[in-house]
Amino acid sequence: MTSAKNGTEPFIQLDKEKRWYWHLDPMAQVSGPRSSGKTFFLYYLMLSVAEIGADIYILDPKRSDLSSLRFCYPDSLQDSHVATTPAKICKILREVTELMNQRYEKYFQSATSKIGADAVELGLQPIFLFFDEVLALIEEDRKLGKEAEQYLKQIILKGRQSSVYTVISSQRLSADTLNTVIRENCGLRVIFGKVQEESYRMALGESFKKLPRAEKGVGKGYIYLDGQGWQTPKAFEAPFMDTSKMDIKQIFTDLLANPHKVYKE
Ligand SMILES: Nc1ncnc2c1ncn2[C@@H]1O[C@H](COP(=O)(O)OP(=O)(O)OP(=O)(O)O)[C@@H](O)[C@H]1O
Numbered sequence: 131m132t133s134a135k136n137g138t139e140p141f142i143q144l145d146k147e148k149r150w151y152w153h154l155d156p157m158a159q160v161s162g163p164r165s166s167g168k169t170f171f172l173y174y175l176m177l178s179v180a181e182i183g184a185d186i187y188i189l190d191p192k193r194s195d196l197s198s199l200r201f202c203y204p205d206s207l208q209d210s211h212v213a214t215t216p217a218k219i220c221k222i223l224r225e226v227t228e229l230m231n232q233r234y235e236k237y238f239q240s241a242t243s244k245i246g247a248d249a250v251e252l253g254l255q256p257i258f259l260f261f262d263e264v265l266a267l268i269e270e271d272r273k274l275g276k277e278a279e280q281y282l283k284q285i286i287l288k289g290r291q292s293s294v295y296t297v298i299s300s301q302r303l304s305a306d307t308l309n310t311v312i313r314e315n316c317g318l319r320v321i322f323g324k325v326q327e328e329s330y331r332m333a334l335g336e337s338f339k340k341l342p343r344a345e346k347g348v349g350k351g352y353i354y355l356d357g358q359g360w361q362t363p364k365a366f367e368a369p370f371m372d373t374s375k376m377d378i379k380q381i382f383t384d385l386l387a388n389p390h391k392v393y394k395e
């Protein structure tokens with residue numbers, strides 16, 4: 131770990147030794163076949179950022195369990211924060227992109243803005259978009275899917291400074307279905323399950339060539355984290371979310387109502 135990543139930088143603990151410094155190596159992508167654990171890993175990341183008081187948006191074109199978290203939000207935020215239809219997903223992406231650009235202009239383009247300042251230092255509330263099954267949107271409505279891709283691309287390339295981050299999941303990541311910029315600019319990449327070599331390459335980048343041994347199964351696979359000096363991906367097992375002992379909806383509701391941290395803006 132480099133010296134810059136000291137105790138002052140926020141991170142999410144991914145397993146015993148791996149940490150995602152989402153502010154330094156932002157954006158995440160999670161892939162894997164059906165029922166491999168993508169959505170559950172998104173829950174884990176979502177609860178982790180809810181704990182630090184992030185503003186969380188849920189985009190769920192497959193209308194899975196993720197969108198049922200809508201009722202964890204106060205009434206007034208349900209429509210602005212959770213979307214399942216292509217038109218509403220695009221609307222949220224457009225609004226968040228605008229917010230990102232407004233923050234950028236306000237904090238980084240004004241005469242008084244400080245060189246080298248960043249969102250964490252400025253005390254901006256982190257904004258996280260959780261976009262489950264991106265391809266389901268593209269398949270449902272190609273035109274709106276392309277529009278959504280353009281917003282995602284902007285957020286992935288420019289979000290960090292304004293503290294806007296996205297976590298996407300997809301069953302497949304292929305060159306002709308998802309923009310390369312979106313696939314290749316993620317600081318955190320996870321792939322679950324056993325897949326074809328081409329899928330490992332798409333998910334993990336060229337470093338996939340030397341994959342270590344890893345258990346295969348639900349919530350198990352490989353991870354690649356930027357900025358940690360890794361030459362190759364590592365074996366990874368997602369944190370176990372024991373739904374017989376924890377009520378994800380209740381935890382999320384409580385965290386949204388009582389964030390552990392409050393931000394300036
Ligand atoms: N980290 C985990 N902890 C506990 N259970 C898990 C975990 N990951 C997956 N599971 C179990 O496996 C099931 C499938 O996982 P999940 O819904 O996350 O897969 P998925 O990859 O999103 O599937 P799909 O492609 O169908 O959306 C879950 O309903 C849950 O029971």
Ligand SMILES: [Mg+2]
Pocket residue numbers: 168169170194262
């Ligand atoms: Mg899923």
